[in-house]
Amino acid sequence: MxxxxxxxxxxxxxxxxxxxxxxxxxxxxxxxxxxxxxxxxxxxxxxxxxxxxxxxxxxxxxxxxxxxxxxxxxxxxxxxxxxxxxxxxxxxxxxxTSLLGGISGMGGDNLGLNVSQSSLNNSNFFDSASRGTSLSNAFTELSDKMTAVRALENTLKANLLNPNLDKEAILQNVKALARQQADARLSDPDANFYLYLSNLDKIINADKQQLAGDLETMATQVEAATESSANISRGELVERNRTISNLEALKATLSNTAELAHLSIDEIRSLYTQLEAxxxxxxxxxxxxxxxxxxxxxxxxxxxxxxxxxxxxxxxxxxxxxxxxxxGGFKINSSVALTLNNFGDKSKDFFISEEGVIGATANDYFIPNLSTMINFYPVIGDNFNVGGSFGLSIPLADDITGVNFLLGPSIFLGSKSRLSLSGGVAYGPVDRLTDGLEAGQTTSLSSLDNFTKKVYDFGYFFGISFSLFDIN
Known part of the structure; x- marks a missing residue:
């Protein structure tokens, strides 16, 4: 066995x-x-x-x-x-945080385009009434572009702050809004969004320069018309002063408007670059x-x-x-066990009968032992694992002494593998006769106490143990 x-x-x-x-x-x-x-x-x-x-x-x-x-x-x-x-x-x-930095809003008075334009069509001062209408339309178009730039910036920021939008959705939303601009001078934002922004900035700057030139021409015409009129009524003088005031207000705000547009486009470009990266x-x-x-x-x-x-x-x-x-993997822990060790007929009690014959009785019964075990096993499940155990045991009997070595397979039970059932080979001390004495011989000795010795031999064991703590 x-x-x-x-x-x-x-x-x-x-x-x-x-x-x-x-x-x-x-x-x-x-x-x-x-x-x-x-x-x-x-x-x-x-x-x-x-x-x-x-x-x-x-x-x-x-x-x-x-x-x-x-x-x-x-x-x-x-x-x-x-x-x-x-x-x-x-x-x-x-x-x-590096994405933030002085995002300036462009709304209300910052646009500077809410100046009264009623006097721009006054034919008393301009060589053509259409010039005032054309200038008013140009300011309206510039205002529309500024509104589009502001909407583009706000849309991009709002999309960036939306946790439920992915990267592709944000890019598509921004490009879709950019495509709504009908100016033929603008390039396709889907083809190259950075080129679209550059063209938009360029168009706003060109429109600003054109408007600045027209305002300068109109101011010159107002002054020339006043100087050439010998007789000017009080009402015409009031109208002339209002017109000059409007022109000055438009000239003062035009440059600031274009600069705000430039800053806003730069911010859109920066945020878009960060988004792509x-x-x-x-x-x-x-x-x-x-x-x-x-x-x-x-x-x-x-x-x-x-x-x-x-x-x-x-x-x-x-x-x-x-x-x-x-x-899977491999676990090692220690435990205290109660084992039953048995060495079969390898462990014997020797005695001398009344007739002087040496006798031997096999200790083929289980001896309870208190053991300490090192358990090791590959993890195959939560509540059931199979591995091995190695340990040392001491017999719980007064007439039996010595340390036994234990080695064998074990079954580990429970979610924490704290309970295990073990069995295997026991290697422990057993008695042997010395001086050539053997069981069945006749001897004149009255005692065998000095004619036996402890030797280690193999037996087997069964036990139950309780895990104390994990080593690995």
């Missing part, structure tokens, strides 16, 4: 060694912020996807890539808290060491978004939790 046990133990530990030497596995957890769907993927050594997992059970000691997609970094920062026993790594979000993905690398892992994802308001708020609090947008379970 001992030979069978020894052969089985050797085969068993060969299997354990093979499982422990397996190559490290790789996995990817793909979480989509918009759809809130989590996909578990198995990877090869080149990080190519080889399988989609239906259950999040990952090999122990495997490498895990946690990848978050469609996370708008302008609107959302991510705080990743990975809890596994005492391991708590965390990721930090991106900081887009920004990554809407977050990646965290982790090694699966524990039995269970909780990945807590906290999505909070980004620094860019916070800078647009009036309050000082960082808003939590949402929180999500992903739970992983480990399988």
């Amino acid at each position: 001992t030979k069978l046990l020894t052969s089985g133990i050797i085969c068993f530990f060969c299997l354990i060694s093979q499982s422990a030497l397996q190559a490290q596995e790789k996995y990817r957890i793909l979480y989509d912020y918009n759809t809130e769907a989590a996909t578990y993927l198995a990877l090869d050594n080149t990080n190519a996807v080889i399988d989609t997992l239906t259950k999040p059970r990952l090999k122990r000691n495997s490498l895990v890539e946690i990848k978050l997609v469609n996370v708008n970094p302008f609107a959302v920062d991510v705080i990743a808290d990975i809890k596994e026993e005492d391991i708590v790594p965390s990721g930090s979000g991106f900081n887009f 920004a990554s809407f993905e977050r990646t965290y690398d982790y090694q699966m060491d524990g039995d269970e892992v909780n990945i807590n994802l906290k999505f909070v308001q980004s620094s860019f978004s916070e800078s647009q708020d009036t309050d000082a609090e960082v808003t939590t947008i949402k929180t999500r939790s992903l739970k992983l379970f480990a399988t």
Whole structure:
């Protein structure tokens, strides 16, 4: 029986060694912020996807890539808290404070185009009434362009602050609004958005210069008309002064209007550049060491978004939790066990009969022992695992002494593998006759106390143990 046990133990530990030497596995957890769907993927050594997992059970000691997609970094920062026993790594979000910088609004009086234009059509001062109408239309067109620039900037900022929009959606929304401009001088924003912005800036500057020239011409005509009129009524004088005042107001605000448009276009260009370069993905690398892992994802308001708020609090947008379970790998723990050791007919009690014959009685019964065990096993399940145990035991009997060595397979039960059932080979002390004495011989000795010795031999054991703490 001992030979069978020894052969089985050797085969068993060969299997354990093979499982422990397996190559490290790789996995990817793909979480989509918009759809809130989590996909578990198995990877090869080149990080190519080889399988989609239906259950999040990952090999122990495997490498895990946690990848978050469609996370708008302008609107959302991510705080990743990975809890596994005492391991708590965390990721930090991106900081887009550099994107901010003096975004000036262009509304109301800043446009400078709400000057009265009623006197621009006065034929008393201009050589053609159409000049005033043309100038009024030019100012209206410039005002429309400024409104479009302001709308483009506000749309881009609003889209950047929307956590539910992905990168492609924001780009398309901005280009769609830009396409609504009907000016034939503008290029296609879909072909090259930067060229579109450059042309828009160039057109506004050209319109400004044209208007400035027209205003200068009209001012000259007003002065010339006044000087050539010998008789001018009081009403005409009031009208002349109002016209000059309007022209001066328009000239004073025209340059500032164009500068505001230039700054706004520069801001749009800067934000668009940052958007194109920004990554809407977050990646965290982790090694699966524990039995269970909780990945807590906290999505909070980004620094860019916070800078647009009036309050000082960082808003939590949402929180999500992903739970992983480990399988495989190798565990080692220690335990206290109660074992029953048996050495069969290898352990004997020797005596001398009344006839002077040496007798021997086999101790083929189980001796209770208090043992301490080192348990080791590959993890194959949550509540049931098979491995091995090695330990030392001391007999719980006054007339039996010595330390036994134990080695054999074990079955581990429970979610924490705290209870185990073991059995295997015991190697412990047994009595042997010395000085050539053998059982069945006739002797004149009255006692065998000085003619026996302790030698180590093989037996077997069964036991139950309770795990104290994990070593690995």
